[in-house]
Amino acid sequence: MPTAERTASRRKPSPKIANQWLRQILSLLYRRRSLSRIEIVETTGLNAASASHALRYLLNRGLLLRSADRNQITFRDREVFTLNAEAGYFVAIDLEGDRLRFGLTNLLGDIRCRWEECLEYGQPFAPKKVVEGIDRVTRDLDSTQLGRVLAVGVSFPGLLDAEGCLSAVNLGWTKVPLLAALRQEFPWPVFFERDKETCIHAENWLGAAQNCRNALFLIAEGGIGMGMLEGGKQLLGARGFSGEIGHCKFIPGAEDLCNCGQRGCLEAIASSPNIIRQYAERTGAAPAELHFADVLERARRGDAIALSVFERAGRAIGSALSTAISLLDPEIVILGGDLILAEDIMLPIIWDQIRLMTRPRSLEVVQIVVSRLGFDIRLKGAASLAFQYMLEAPELVQRLCAPARDAAPALDRRPGPRAMRER
């Protein structure tokens, strides 16, 4: 399109301003997917000429698609702009759970390629397997597509230090220099986020919290944690240690020993391994031979011991949510992890406990739902995170818009609480 190209270059505004316009429009379409020209102008607050210029630029670069849509009230055709899903890709990595996941997602969060690696119980996971996982999900891309890979998003458990070294119990890792390893092997910027945060990112982008600005995500599987969104922003705390609800006590006097060394933590009562442990202790079964799904199945068949273990766990989770709802006044609470499997058994107990414990005024609007994003939730969250951070970095927006994208900048950052706060 030589004409359009010429027009674009003749009217080219100063790079700094133009970058800001592009970011505003891309950020809006990241969230809303598809919008008319008027909606874009109104929502971004750009003037019509700037918006037109930026839209033309993005169309020419293949980042947007344009279609016509008839307004049902005025019967006039209007232009609708949609993000071109395949204009860019993210590598998403989920290091939590007993099965590590690697994915390649497009700009709409659809997973285009996937690879999984099982953790062997008690065996440390070799860090080079992460590099291998990324290789697996990108190896079938041709050079054009490879040039469109924009960034890597990593959902991590445990603690990441300022140098990008990760310590995580489930991986058997102590200060493994993951960032350095990825930086050495791949040209893409890498963004890290804690697992609880990637879940709420995913729900906010593609799930139940899409139109919410105040949401909570409670994840209960190997551990228990909470991701929190207020006014559309994550609550990370002063050091990024927020959401530690798994180590609060809601059943006083409970003697259940937690991984953290304390007794009676929510996690020691309601996490999946502890549900198995309690059932095994009371029935004399060997915990190593039981799965969460077995205990759940027995509860469904009316096994009184299994039911009472779930009852205790559900009451503890309900008490925790009651406190979080009273404190934070969310619109929605989303339950994830193994609570998704146990929805039929746990949700009624959780709701009952919440109603028992909470002032009715605090419950007037809040919804409690189970996540529908499935096992890919953290992959999608990691991609969402990478997309968001990319939109905040002018040099990465430039890269996204560059016609040839074989060279990649060497930019790495771990979005710590400071970076998040500066958004």
Add this chain to the structure above:
Amino acid sequence: MPTAERTASRRKPSPKIANQWLRQILSLLYRRRSLSRIEIVETTGLNAASASHALRYLLNRGLLLRSADRNQITFRDREVFTLNAEAGYFVAIDLEGDRLRFGLTNLLGDIRCRWEECLEYGQPFAPKKVVEGIDRVTRDLDSTQLGRVLAVGVSFPGLLDAEGCLSAVNLGWTKVPLLAALRQEFPWPVFFERDKETCIHAENWLGAAQNCRNALFLIAEGGIGMGMLEGGKQLLGARGFSGEIGHCKFIPGAEDLCNCGQRGCLEAIASSPNIIRQYAERTGAAPAELHFADVLERARRGDAIALSVFERAGRAIGSALSTAISLLDPEIVILGGDLILAEDIMLPIIWDQIRLMTRPRSLEVVQIVVSRLGFDIRLKGAASLAFQYMLEAPELVQRLCAPARDAAPALDRRPGPRAMRER
């Protein structure tokens, strides 16, 4: 200063841009009080010429004071700019407690004039007394000073609806049209904020949370509530109902009846009237004849019943704070209300309970202190709030900078959760 004035008018930029520069500089000085020219340029990100222009404008209007300060390293003099405390005034109103307070504060939050009105127990408070209170604190101002009154900030208990009607149990009010009454009598814009929020505003402006971006404020007196700051912004929740920690349950099975109709709420165990009630129930004393200070004094003298009542209240508050700290990872927790009086008795119990209940990692950095802002905390918070909202409204910044300020705009707004979020 005719020369300076001429210079200012010759270089006058477009009003919109200039207003933004003024707001940036005033917002910075609101928070930091006094800064050098270089610090202002660096922190606002303005270019040196814009900053100079705006500083000259503000100096000419009498809003800033300039002084010289010798840098102790380079031994060079540098210009220091300070907010002129008396360049503007706020009317601050605190409708909580058994003594309603009215104050006139300057731009630094110093209270220049004050008026108090006692509530008669069980008697509704006449709304016109609020008008009278404002009259009392502004009646001694001359016309120039009166022209410098910028806004009214109101710290309110209870519920304020969208029309500005207030319902508050302690005032005996149901849907009293307070905003309309103030609007009819006074020319100033009126800003409302819940009492928990004004407390944390005050601490963030003038108190223990001055340099903090993540802070909690627990107030325990007639009721118990929590104000929360994350990343420098208040957490208000989806409907502005956040911080309801007083109605969470931390002592399971507790039968104490709360004002909200539920049993076992934190407020029913640890608020001042309930501390008196528990002491009276166990000693057979008449609660009407006891004050909080009496029970406290008896505890100090070693009265076992008084001590055990404080022990129970302190444990409940400690459990509540443990959960809030684990969830929100604050830098500081500030205790206010009657906890200030009871610091010697309560703080050790609260700390002990927090240590018992919380994962050590969550406690690594957090400080727990008692508020030092005294009884004026909500007045100062209301003034802080009025100042902040004023700085966000271009027309009010214009008014602050106007040389003659006898006419006032008719602008009223209640900063609900939406308005707060849009900051």
